[in-house]
Amino acid sequence: MQMMALAASKLAALGATVNSVNLGSHQLPDGQHLPLPPVILGELGKDPQNPTVCFYGHVDVQPARREDGWKTDPYTLTEIDGNLYGRGSTDNKGPVLAWINAVETFRALKLAIPVNFKFIIEGMEEAGSLGLEKLLEEEKQCFFSGVDFIVISDNLWLSKKKPALTYGTRGNACFFVEVEGGDKDLHSGTFGGIVHEPLMDLIALLDSLVDPTGHIQIPGIYDSVAALTEEERKLYESIEYDIEEHKNNSGVKKFLYSSKEEILLHLWRYPSLSIHGIEGAFHEPGIKTVIPAKVIGKFSIRQVPYMDLSVVKQQVEEHLKNVFSKRNSPNKLKVSMPLGAKPWVADVNDPLYKAARRAIKTVFGEDPDFIRDGSTIPIARLFQSITQKRVIMFPIGAADAGEHSQNEKISRHNYIEGTKVFAAFFLEISKLRGQLHETSSPETNN
Amino acid sequence: MQMMALAASKLAALGATVNSVNLGSHQLPDGQHLPLPPVILGELGKDPQNPTVCFYGHVDVQPARREDGWKTDPYTLTEIDGNLYGRGSTDNKGPVLAWINAVETFRALKLAIPVNFKFIIEGMEEAGSLGLEKLLEEEKQCFFSGVDFIVISDNLWLSKKKPALTYGTRGNACFFVEVEGGDKDLHSGTFGGIVHEPLMDLIALLDSLVDPTGHIQIPGIYDSVAALTEEERKLYESIEYDIEEHKNNSGVKKFLYSSKEEILLHLWRYPSLSIHGIEGAFHEPGIKTVIPAKVIGKFSIRQVPYMDLSVVKQQVEEHLKNVFSKRNSPNKLKVSMPLGAKPWVADVNDPLYKAARRAIKTVFGEDPDFIRDGSTIPIARLFQSITQKRVIMFPIGAADAGEHSQNEKISRHNYIEGTKVFAAFFLEISKLRGQLHETSSPETNN
Incomplete structure (x- = not known):
């Protein structure tokens, strides 16, 4: 949490009020309680004439180890050829600093800051923002009462060069499928051929989830997906998207779909299921002739409007139980959904989006793409x-x-340009006074 | 290799000639050369009137970490309730020490040692005895020229209490199935739904190997398995085997077969396939929403007479390539067999087995079971x-x-009783002089 302390001290140096809010602890499946990192709530400026912008960021990161294939130490920011390498450089420490730098710029140039700021910075985003929902409920009448809108800069452009604004994200329902046999690992020579191997059961369960075309095989899973309207499909046609560039960025040789529209539709507004790995099986280099006693498969479904999390959970459980029952295995099956995040969609015609579009035009000299994000915020x-x-x-x-x-x-x-565009955005939104107090955009999903 | 040094110094203290033979190095798949541990060749006694017994043992062990579920440090021998816990206590450091202790006993009691001893102790058994085959070829006319027979004590009884002699083991063909997509891991939000996930391909491949009844699905794999004769089936009927005890030992609630004969036949003289795990996928506790770029499935086939290793390798490769081709995946498939060990069978009517049987009767007061072993030595x-x-x-x-x-x-x-039975065995085989120079038992497998 070095970054949490840095953000707090920079905000304090700007003259912001900074509160560190204790979120209590989280109970792990084994009963252990882990203390949650605090959330920083900051406040700078209270001019009733100015709109109030709340910036959200997170300072926690995904796991990273040098031996995963990093060419530099993932936790030491390292510049090579104009790129700053390091875990969290984009997701999400870099954007948090860029926003704070933009505010500092007004101070450094002795310019009047044209908006009031609030800051909310957390440390549990990659683990599902545990504790945050409760905090928002508690603070909605307090910290958030004067806020006009919230800015999140926790995703990517669609292109390597052209800026974008994002109006929707998919959800994320993570599942653990546990298959347990006996109480200890067995030798494959001494037991191979006479036991129902838990790992074989698990592999059959995981293999039942998606067909080779990427279509999810869980009955009913597509039932609540919003129908694609003609107007929505048109929106996709105008997006600039270079499939070859996207392939090169990712190292992927061939996608499941060949047209730009099909690719973006399946990334943004249709659900997908990915398998991440297995806990409890042999995972090291070399050979271990073991029959693992207990294995846990990890997969997740990126769900979209109007899929309901509790229905998805039930469909997954029923499907897996059904596949498992056909195997006549004496092993024990447990299915859980340790994390469930809902999808989100906004209205691209909101004045807020138009202001951001103008800021981008000012700094980058071109209009942004209006995009959605396949990942979950x-x-x-x-x-x-x-x-x-x-x-x-x-x-x-x-x-x-x-x-x-x-x-x-x-x-x-x-x-650097990200810092500038945030500063330009402050100027644009300071012009929106009247328009920001209208009703917020309607909920477009469940 | 602390144990290697201990064994060498104990043998030297007995007056044995001890040679440490350098096996050179082994080339890993990535081109790196690793030095192999040496093999100890020991020799004690050269009386031409006495038979010469060669004892084989290994001092390397399977991986073990406390967090795998050990209740004591796996590398500190710890006695609890009359049991000595530690990695290698049975496989194979304990039996190596028991044999040396039996020889020491004759010295301590100032008795004439009734046989000549040779010792061969290696440190690569769990990794396929790399380098040993070459050494045996080189030494067959030298170190082994005067040897009458070889004793291996690297497996288990069938029961917790009743001793056994083993006349056959299954082979072990280990396979790596590698599926590679792009050159880096991907985010399941940013790519989920539009890429052919390497882990999904791998899971489909692994799921194609064995059906829920334990039957291997690779075409042709059973073609060369020796037919079961009526005489052989009879041998199984007389074996004392407590299924419930075996279940309790292993923590397994239900086997794939219910009769003693079916269980033992499938453990000893039919092939089995076990899946051990996956390298390269997410394997830690918690959640990581990753699409792994390269994953390697690990499985092995315990093969039996008269399955041929090169035919098995070809059958596995063809089957996996066939399943993979039906998925129309752009990912790259690689199949390799990094380890292939052949099965073994001996003649239970050999005088050597009869001598061992008498030694067991003397020390344990009962005849041993004549068993095979599902695992590979x-x-x-x-x-x-x-x-x-x-x-x-x-x-x-x-x-x-x-x-x-x-x-x-x-x-x-x-x-302790194991040490005694080895000493009794020395006395029994000293009586076999004439019979041991007959032709060795015929090869019963390929």
């Missing part, structure tokens, strides 16, 4: 539904930033 | 085919020793 949805405030997602990281991957980076260019 | 097969000497497998560990598992142990009782 649950607080976008959380902020909208709890505080009833407008939410805008305003990324500054490029498509090749490698968030959650090896060699995550932010380019020096994106970091 | 490749050097049994290696010694027999290269040196053309008789091989006997003479276990002293009980069925609940937990080799390759957490909390491996040898009981104080087995360790």
